[in-house]
Amino acid sequence: xxxxxxxxxxxxxxxxxxxxxxxxxxxxxxxxxxxxxxxxxxxxxxxxxxxxxxxxxxxxxxxxxxxxxxxxxxxxxxxxxxxxxxxxxxxxxxxxxxxxxxxxxxxxxxxxxxxxxxxxxxxxxxxxxxxxxxxxxxxxxxxxxxxxxxxxxxxxxxxxxxxxxxxxxxxxxxxxxxxxxxxxxxxxxxxxxxxxxxxxxxxxxxxxxxxxxxxxxxxxxxxxxxxxxxxxxxxxxxxxxxxxxxxxxxxxxxxxxxxxxxxxxxxxxxxxxxx
Amino acid sequence: xxxxxxxxxxxxxxxxxxxxxxxxxxxxxxxxxxxxxxxxxxxxxxxxxxxxxxxxxxxxxxxxxxxxxxxxxxxxxxxxxxxxxxxxxxxxxxxxxxxxxxxxxxxxxxxxxxxxxxxxxxxxxxxxxxxxxxxxxxxxxxxxxxxxxxxxxxxxxxxxxxxxxxxxxxxxxxxxxxxxxxxxxxxxxxxxxxxxxxxxxxxxxxxxxxxxxxxxxxxxxxxxxxxxxxxxxxxxxxxxxxxxxxxxxxxxxxxxxxxxxxxxxxxxxxxxxxxxxxxxxxxxxxxxxxxxxxxxxxxxxxxxxxxxxxxxxxxxxxxxxxxxxxxxxxxxxxxxxxxxxxxxxxxxxxxxxxxxxxxxxxxxxxxxxxxxxxxxxxxxxxxxxxxxxxxxxxxxxxxxxxxxxxxxxxxxxxxxxxxxxxxxxxxxxxxxxxxxxxxxxxxxxxxxxxxxxxxxxxxxxxxxxxxxxxxxxxxxxxxxxxxxxxxxxxxxxxxxxxxxxxxxxxxxxxxxxxxxxxxxxxxxxxxxxxxxxxxxxxxxxxxxxxxxxxxx
Numbered sequence: 001x002x003x004x005x006x007x008x009x010x011x012x013x014x015x016x017x018x019x020x021x022x023x024x025x026x027x028x029x030x031x032x033x034x035x036x037x038x039x040x041x042x043x044x045x046x047x048x049x050x051x052x053x054x055x056x057x058x059x060x061x062x063x064x065x066x067x068x069x070x071x072x073x074x075x076x077x078x079x080x081x082x083x084x085x086x087x088x089x090x091x092x093x094x095x096x097x098x099x100x101x102x103x104x105x106x107x108x109x110x111x112x113x114x115x116x117x118x119x120x121x122x123x124x125x126x127x128x129x130x131x132x133x134x135x136x137x138x139x140x141x142x143x144x145x146x147x148x149x150x151x152x153x154x155x156x157x158x159x160x161x162x163x164x165x166x167x168x169x170x171x172x173x174x175x176x177x178x179x180x181x182x183x184x185x186x187x188x189x190x191x192x193x194x195x196x197x198x199x200x201x202x203x204x205x206x207x208x209x210x211x212x213x214x215x216x217x218x219x220x221x222x223x224x225x226x227x228x229x230x231x232x233x234x235x236x237x238x239x240x241x242x243x244x245x246x247x248x249x250x251x252x253x254x255x256x257x258x259x260x261x262x263x264x265x266x267x268x269x270x271x272x273x274x275x
Numbered sequence: 276x277x278x279x280x281x282x283x284x285x286x287x288x289x290x291x292x293x294x295x296x297x298x299x300x301x302x303x304x305x306x307x308x309x310x311x312x313x314x315x316x317x318x319x320x321x322x323x324x325x326x327x328x329x330x331x332x333x334x335x336x337x338x339x340x341x342x343x344x345x346x347x348x349x350x351x352x353x354x355x356x357x358x359x360x361x362x363x364x365x366x367x368x369x370x371x372x373x374x375x376x377x378x379x380x381x382x383x384x385x386x387x388x389x390x391x392x393x394x395x396x397x398x399x400x401x402x403x404x405x406x407x408x409x410x411x412x413x414x415x416x417x418x419x420x421x422x423x424x425x426x427x428x429x430x431x432x433x434x435x436x437x438x439x440x441x442x443x444x445x446x447x448x449x450x451x452x453x454x455x456x457x458x459x460x461x462x463x464x465x466x467x468x469x470x471x472x473x474x475x476x477x478x479x480x481x482x483x484x485x486x487x488x489x490x491x492x493x494x495x496x497x498x499x500x501x502x503x504x505x506x507x508x509x510x511x512x513x514x515x516x517x518x519x520x521x522x523x524x525x526x527x528x529x530x531x532x533x534x535x536x537x538x539x540x541x542x543x544x545x546x547x548x549x550x551x552x553x554x555x556x557x558x559x560x561x562x563x564x565x566x567x568x569x570x571x572x573x574x575x576x577x578x579x580x581x582x583x584x585x586x587x588x589x590x591x592x593x594x595x596x597x598x599x600x601x602x603x604x605x606x607x608x609x610x611x612x613x614x615x616x617x618x619x620x621x622x623x624x625x626x627x628x629x630x631x632x633x634x635x636x637x638x639x640x641x642x643x644x645x646x647x648x649x650x651x652x653x654x655x656x657x658x659x660x661x662x663x664x665x666x667x668x669x670x671x672x673x674x675x676x677x678x679x680x681x682x683x684x685x686x687x688x689x690x691x692x693x694x695x696x697x698x699x700x701x702x703x704x705x706x707x708x709x710x711x712x713x714x715x716x717x718x719x720x721x722x723x724x725x726x727x728x729x730x731x732x733x734x735x736x737x738x739x740x741x742x743x744x745x746x747x748x749x750x751x752x753x754x755x756x757x758x759x760x761x762x763x764x765x766x767x768x769x770x771x772x773x774x775x776x777x778x779x780x781x782x783x784x785x786x787x788x789x790x791x792x793x794x795x796x797x798x799x800x801x802x803x804x805x806x807x808x809x810x811x812x813x814x815x816x817x818x819x820x821x822x823x824x825x826x827x
Contacts, residue, residue, distance in 0.1 A: 026390075027385065027794065028379075028384065028385035028386035028387075028390065028463075028794070030799070034462060034463075037462055038388045038389075038458050038459075038461075038462040038463065039388075039389075041457070041458045041461055041462060042388060042389055042392075042454055042455070042457075042458040045453075045454045045457050045458065045488055046450075046454050048488060048489065049450050049453075049454070049488050049489075049491070049492045050492070052488075052489055052490075052491075052492035052493050053492035053493070053495055053496050054496075055492070055493060055496075056492070056493045056495075056496030056497055056500070056526050057496060057500075059522075059525075059526065060500070060511055060522060060526075063519065063522055064511065064517075064518070064519075067517065067519075068517060166507065166509040167507065167508060167509055168508065170509075203516065204516055204517035206509055206516045207511055207516055207517060207518055210507075210509060210510060210511055210516075211511060214500065214503060214511075218499075
């Protein structure tokens, strides 16, 4: 056949075991360079799918914010912005530590690599704890308690009825919302006229909180996946698999972590800061 | 990975002493060729299941009364047919079976870029399939395969969540395949295999993978939102909250329109290979065919609104969507014209794969042209939700994708198994399928134009003749699908040994043995010429020398 000729050097790396190249080079790759580039490209393509996944939620967000701008501005007041801000800082710092971990792996500094991965795990866990507290707050309010701790211990009661978890018991507090919701009722008469916009099942405020719970919930699921990945990376780094010539797992895992981070950077202003 | 020298036996070869080890050697394989066989078995199982549901639909439609099943059961039956055929057959069929098997071979690579991800994608497919099947066993779904809100999210009493979970998981299987194909095409090409020396099948797979990667996550999130809305009791598609059920249709069709290109683009790739090989000519207009695949992939993202002409979307957006829909006809026509130009003065041999390819061209032209009718807002409003639409997309999906899938299976069967199938029966069943297909679906164009709505099992008596004709055609079609199953299975035992290159075709997959060794090539090939390097005089020489074994 005219199209092919056998290679001059018939793939020397594959006439034997793994003595010439490292264990980590899989047999279907020609070189470590090729394996690394392929893995990185694969992760980037996967990240595109993740963006499209969240893209559906962002699309819904755009549509409804366009439809109910006043509702959005009013509803954002009732999220815990300080905690959200702290979480943003936590995640940004974790991105830094991941980047430092990649750098440490590249330099072959195993101690620093393990430290950085450990800090990343801690920061990721901190994020989830704070996020969990925020969710807990919302659920505690529905139960009439002032905060999650009070909910468990039967402590301080919430002065004014509020339930921001979408569902049958959803109540958007009137005191803060009175002015805004009047505007909302006026400008969106059709949507708001058949129900009181600030309370009950028919309130467009629910759309905001539904999107909030779904978007941040999906993000939290990604955090759990990310933490699992970083744990595995820590384990293989501790086992000594990572070397200056082979640190692709750290780099690729780091890419995924940065993506989770970036998605939060968009979620935070879109939900907490739109008032 | 093994640490010894690479084995150079056929990938089907077994030296496993125990049944348990043999099962493990298949279920835990990371060899793309074995995974392709696993997919082949699973996908054909789902095809037969979807065909069974279609059989019940066609039997019910023989009489104008609803005598075989109630409307509710009928709804569940056509939903089962749609969900199985689209999510579990048409979308994975060519990429997961032929693509998995051929992509590394055509690229001169030892495997796909991520072999374990490839195996994972098969498990995800099976897992999603189990969800969809359990939904069917537990009573089925009645929403139609489109899961339109608010019916699916609020009112339906059927197993919507199970089915949606199945489709959602299967989506991840698609994504894994897409990511794998993109990385493989970029990074695993043999030395000298430049982008414009790639076989057109690879171009088609690459375009398909782009669509998979960009579109599938969107339907994932849309379906997830429906499932959450059902579980939670509130959601963003609920009009009572001020939510918009149409948003679901937008998100759904943003995937599901490109999804029809996930189904048809790989078919284009297969047809390009078949037409060139069986005309003994280099393909006409290589670059145009390659770029038309990319153009279809891109334009395919901009036309989803043509599914929503009657859903109260703005007439101005309808006009824009209509216009872009027309634009897609251009790259599609470029392909058809290039294939026919390739046939011109070629030495055409009517082997079974070529019969399927020629059948494909005819049926796809009818399916594509009626697609243009439907892209025109005025005609679409007249025939919306009638059998005209049903006939149109069956012409593209069955007449297009399944014809190409079967053609491809026959063409590469000697490579996959090392043996030839029975050429006589192959030709007969290809003709039966062509006749049966047209008998089934052509009457549906007429029915639809006369006003027969889709998704109804009770209809006015004047439609009965055409419905009976269609059901009779479906019987012929079923026979046409069963015959290949029989002779292909028989060929595994009794088929003639094929040899490395029974079709005298170009392409790297024909350079290695049949069946290929586990790592595909003894030595990674170096490519020095274009993909379809049939010498200019090949056609004339072929005509002069009678090629033995040709049925004509």
